[in-house]
Amino acid sequence: xxxxxxxxxxxxxxxxxxxxxxxxxxxxxxxxxxxxxxxxxxxxxxxxxxxxxxxxxxxxxxxxxxxxxxxxxxxxxxxxxxxxxxxxxxxxxxxxxxxxxxxxxxxxxxxxxxxxxxxxxxxxxxxxxxxxxxxxxxxxxxxxxxxxxxxxxxxxxxxxxxxxxxxxxxxxxxxxxxxxxxxxxxxxxxxxxxxxxxxxxxxxxxxxxxxxxxxxxxxxxxxxxxxxxxxxxxxxxxxxxxxxxxxxxxxxxxxxxxxxxxxxxxxxxxxxxxxxxxxxxxxxxxxxxxxxxxxxxxxxxxxxxxxxxxxxxxxxxxxxxxxxxxxxxxxxxxxxxxxxxxxxxxxxxxxxxxxxxxxxxxxxxxxxxxxxxxxxxxxxxxxxxxxxxxxxxxxxxxxxxxxxxxxxxxxxxxxxxxxxxxxxxxxxxxxxxxxxxxxxxxxxxxxxxxxxxxxxxxxxxxxxxxxxxxxxxxxxxxxxxxxxxxxxxxxxxxxxxxxxxxxxxxxxxxxxxxxxxxxxxxxxxxxxxxxxxxxxxxxxxxxxxxxxxxxxxxxxxxxxxxxxxxxxxxxxxxxxxx
Numbered sequence: 001x002x003x004x005x006x007x008x009x010x011x012x013x014x015x016x017x018x019x020x021x022x023x024x025x026x027x028x029x030x031x032x033x034x035x036x037x038x039x040x041x042x043x044x045x046x047x048x049x050x051x052x053x054x055x056x057x058x059x060x061x062x063x064x065x066x067x068x069x070x071x072x073x074x075x076x077x078x079x080x081x082x083x084x085x086x087x088x089x090x091x092x093x094x095x096x097x098x099x100x101x102x103x104x105x106x107x108x109x110x111x112x113x114x115x116x117x118x119x120x121x122x123x124x125x126x127x128x129x130x131x132x133x134x135x136x137x138x139x140x141x142x143x144x145x146x147x148x149x150x151x152x153x154x155x156x157x158x159x160x161x162x163x164x165x166x167x168x169x170x171x172x173x174x175x176x177x178x179x180x181x182x183x184x185x186x187x188x189x190x191x192x193x194x195x196x197x198x199x200x201x202x203x204x205x206x207x208x209x210x211x212x213x214x215x216x217x218x219x220x221x222x223x224x225x226x227x228x229x230x231x232x233x234x235x236x237x238x239x240x241x242x243x244x245x246x247x248x249x250x251x252x253x254x255x256x257x258x259x260x261x262x263x264x265x266x267x268x269x270x271x272x273x274x275x276x277x278x279x280x281x282x283x284x285x286x287x288x289x290x291x292x293x294x295x296x297x298x299x300x301x302x303x304x305x306x307x308x309x310x311x312x313x314x315x316x317x318x319x320x321x322x323x324x325x326x327x328x329x330x331x332x333x334x335x336x337x338x339x340x341x342x343x344x345x346x347x348x349x350x351x352x353x354x355x356x357x358x359x360x361x362x363x364x365x366x367x368x369x370x371x372x373x374x375x376x377x378x379x380x381x382x383x384x385x386x387x388x389x390x391x392x393x394x395x396x397x398x399x400x401x402x403x404x405x406x407x408x409x410x411x412x413x414x415x416x417x418x419x420x421x422x423x424x425x426x427x428x429x430x431x432x433x434x435x436x437x438x439x440x441x442x443x444x445x446x447x448x449x450x451x452x453x454x455x456x457x458x459x460x461x462x463x464x465x466x467x468x469x470x471x472x473x474x475x476x477x478x479x480x481x482x483x484x485x486x487x488x489x490x491x492x493x494x495x496x497x498x499x500x501x502x503x504x505x506x507x508x509x510x511x512x513x514x515x516x517x518x519x520x521x522x523x524x525x526x527x528x529x530x531x532x533x534x535x536x537x538x539x540x541x542x543x544x545x546x547x548x549x550x551x552x553x554x555x556x557x558x559x560x561x562x563x564x565x566x567x568x569x570x571x572x573x574x575x576x577x578x
Contacts, residue, residue, distance in 0.1 A: 022188055026163065026205040029195035032130055035165060035203045039244065042163045042205035046248050063091045063151075065245040067104050067134035075134065076106045077118045090152035092250035099141025099224065105241075107133045116241065119225050123239075126231050128199040130165045130243035137225055137241045144218040144242075148250040155357065156305040157250030158182060162216045163205020165243040169194045170233035171222070175240050177204055178217040182253045182305050183327055187212060196233070201243070210527050211251050214305070218242065253305040255326070256525055258534050260545055261294030263573035264314055268294045270324075272309065273545065275525040277563030283329050285311040285322055292316035292345060296578035298523075299350025299359030299403075301378040302332055308350075310361055310578070315345035321363055333381045337363045337374055344368035344398065347419075348578070351403025351412035352378070353431035360384065360412075360435065364399040367420050371399040375414075375434060385437045389416030389427055391445075397421035397456060403431070404461020404470030404522070406489040407442055413470070414439075417448075417459040420478055424449040424457040428472075428492075443497030448474040448485060455479035455517065461489070462522025462531025464503055464550040469493065470531070471503055475520035478538060482508040482518040486533075486553075506558040508535035508546055516540045521577040525562055526551075532562060536577035543571035 024045045028038035047061030065085055074080050074088075080102045081088075082095040095102055103119075106112035115124040115135055129135055138144045148157040162177065169175050175192035192204045221240035223229060231239040256275040262268055268290040272280040285294060293314025298307040306326035313320040318340045323333040337346060345366035350359045358378030365372060371390035376383055389399050398419035403412040407430060414429040424447050433440035448457050455477035461470040469490035476483045488501035508518045516538025522531040525547055533548040547562040567575050 021209040023207045023209045025190060027193050027203060029169070029193045029202045030200065032201060035130065035201040038203045038205070039163070039165065039246065042203070042246060045205070045207045046161055046246065061249050063093070063247055063249060065091060065093065066131040066243065067136050068131060070104045070134060072106070072110045075104045075110065076112055076116060079139070080104045086149050086152065092149050092151035092157055093245070093247070094147045094149060096145040096147065097138040097141045097143055099143070100139040102136065102138055102144070105135045116225060120227050120229065122230050123225065126198050126239065127167045127241050128201070130167065130201050135167060135241045135243055137220065139225070141224050142220050142222060144220070146216045146218065146245070148214060148247070150250055150252055155252060155303065156182065156214060158211040158253040158305070159213050159250050160211045160248035161205065161207030162213060162245070162247040163203065164218060164245050166192050166202040166204070166220065167241045167243055168198060168200060168231065169202040169221070169238070169240050170196055170231065171236070171238040174219070174222050174238050175202075176219045177206060179206065179213050180215040180217070181212055182214040182255065198231070205246060211248060211253070214253065254524065254527070255300070255305065255307040256523055256527070257298065257307055257326070258521060258523055258545070259296040259298050259309045259578045260536065260567040261296040261311065261576035261578070262568050262571060263539060263543065263575055264293035265291055265573045266568060266571050267291060269568065270294055270296055270309060270311060271567045273565070273567070277545070277547065277565040283324060285324060286313060286320060290317065293576065295345070295347045295576045297348045297350040298578050299352070299361070299378070301350065301359045301361065303357040303378070308332065310348045310350045312346040312348040312363065315343060315366060317343055319343070319346045319365070321346060321348060321361065323361060333361065333376070335376070338365060338369065342369060347398070347400045349401040349403050353403065353412050353414065354435035355411040355432070362401045362403065362414065364389065364401050364416070366398040368396055369398045371395055371416065371418065373399065373401060373414075373416055384435050385439065387439055389429070390418050390422070390425060395422055400456070400459055402459045402461045404489070406461065406470045406472070407493055408469045408490070413442065415459050415461055415472065417457045417474070419456040421454055422456050423447055423451050424453050424474070424477070426457065426459060426472065426474070443492050446497055446500065448472070449476065449480070449483070453480060458517065458519050460520040460522045464531055464533070464553055466530045473520050473522055473533060475508070475518040475535065478517045479515055480517045481512055482514055482516070482535070482538065482541065484508050484518060484520060484533060484535060502555045504533070504553050504559070505556050509537070509541060511541065514538070514541045516574055519574070519576050534577045536575040538574045540572065541574060542566065543568040543573070543575045545575060545577060
């Protein structure tokens with residue numbers, strides 16, 4: 001029997017990182033021919049067409065493991081190392097089990113019993129091999145976790161789908177595949193179809209509309225292989241082993257959450273929003289009921305594929321900066337960046353300036369401080385740079401920073417904007433030069449808004465038009481209107497600052513008379529390859545966060561909203577977005 005389903009199913013919001021939509025489910029049971037058809041259809045689902053004799057990678061779109069290339073030294077009765085297919089044979093898959101490890105069955109040529117006859121002599125008659133000659137099983141357990149990595153590295157990865165051939169699935173609703181995202185949340189679960197009799201096969205494969213799967217849990221029957229333990233479905237005992245694995249090419253994940261910090265005057269919380277604006281959860285990063293506001297940024301500081309939350313304290317206490325692990329909320333880094341006597345608060349930014357995969361932590365002071373920029377490495381948190389981002393060391397309005405790849409070289413570049421009391425002046429620095437503590441400007445400083453304004457500017461960077469170059473996004477500072485203005489990063493770099501092509505110019509809120517300014521961030525929320533604009537209310541406007549679809553941006557005019565949500569109930573002092 002061969003049954004294929006093409007479905008669109010969006011998982012419950014609280015269970016997913018990003019819109020994790022199941023695209024196809026392929027399943028089949030019976031003999032090798034029927035299962036072969038479903039397997040080959042699943043190959044097409046993953047990409048690259050139908051390829052026979054699979055045991056490797058295919059055009060960078062999928063990977064396969066059929067076990068037959070496993071050397072005898074790593075086959076029964078010897079254990080298979082769980083990382084064999086990411087180290088010795090790099091295919092980006094690492095196996096874990098609560099049991100005693102894994103075995104790949106022996107071949108006739110090895111002189112060892114085939115199909116796990118070394119474990120029990122009845123097994124060679126019970127199990128058949130789908131792609132001769134080897135099979136795979138966990139030892140002492142029915143559970144195998146498959147974790148994905150960029151092949152040959154320790155960098156966590158995600159795939160678009162996973163499928164496997166199961167041998168001898170007798171009982172329904174026992175064997176299954178469970179899919180998890182980078183934050184460990186289940187995004188899908190499917191039972192493996194069953195068919196009676198020995199020497200039979202089942203196939204189950206699931207693809208998603210985007211690369212979202214960081215881990216797959218495989219359950220093979222309800223009883224682990226062991227000496228004198230036989231398959232007895234009539235008694236409710238089902239022994240199942242595995243053959244071919246097929247999965248999408250492992251790629252580094254793209255995390256799309258947006259941290260939102262509470263404004264001054266309310267409890268200092270951070271609400272992490274999912275790509276559709278629903279809340280992933282809130283944390284209180286500073287103890288003691290701190291109400292000075294929480295400034296936020298997002299960056300993959302520990303290089304695990306998940307955006308971590310960087311928080312900085314607002315005014316009213318000695319400055320504090322912490323990095324919270326995106327998976328666990330554990331504190332990864334904790335520092336007092338400026339002298340204890342300074343209580344004016346800080347702003348934070350994060351991004352990978354040197355291309356090592358670890359996002360740096362950038363700290364600037366708020367009002368009362370100079371336009372100083374301190375940069376800490378994400379890989380060890382040693383200080384990389386300490387300099388004045390605005391060339392006026394006597395200025396005491398502080399500064400605000402952002403990171404984006406304006407030069408399209410694979411490394412983040414640093415933007416520094418003047419704080420309150422200064423003109424809307426913006427400076428840029430080539431990222432690698434900042435990381436080397438020798439900042440170089442790729443374009444001349446310029447004023448984003450009218451030069452006569454003296455409320456500074458909020459700043460973000462993201463590729464709004466999909467050309468591979470981050471664009472500059474500015475928001476009005478406190479005392480200014482909720483205006484958002486963006487200029488083309490590619491043209492800015494190419495002209496060394498002389499050409500500033502307008503990409504966007506609109507008011508983030510309907511109340512154009514509000515004078516709380518607008519805080520800005522950028523993130524590709526809808527996975528279309530463009531950064532979308534996130535805007536947070538300033539003081540007096542509420543605590544609303546709005547996301548705008550950059551695919552519909554015009555040089556002038558308000559684009560459609562992807563979402564608009566209140567991040568904190570009954571708050572009126574604005575929010576910070578990162």
